[in-house]
Amino acid sequence: MSRFVENAVKLMKAAESAVEAGNSPTDMAILISSQGGIRMVANSTWPLESLQAYHGSQMAYRVSQQNQKVRVDGREAGRTVTFESEDPKTAARLILGGYPTYSFLPAAR
DSSP, rough: HHHHHHHHHHHHHHHHHHHHHTTTOEEEEEEEEEOOEEEEEEEEOOOOHHHHHHHHHHHHEEOOOOTTEEEEEEEEETTEEEEOOOOOOHHHHHHTTTTOOOOOOOOOO
């Protein structure tokens, strides 16, 4: 696996862990220079490609979260990567085989 994709996977795991622990990650751009320097930019409205060009970064990632879904977008040269977690309801449906589950309660008297 390339360092570019490996970084995206690590960022995704970290963001998902934060959400699972009850935290809401800030939308964050992570820019990595060719020498390995890291610059983090919070809540930027710039497109990721523009941030990457402006700062002269070799790799650029954006971590964002909406509701319970986490997303990581990455760019390096001509390559892009996107990871997005499933929302909890969809994940539960996949885990349970896609079928609704029912609970039976005792009849009210």
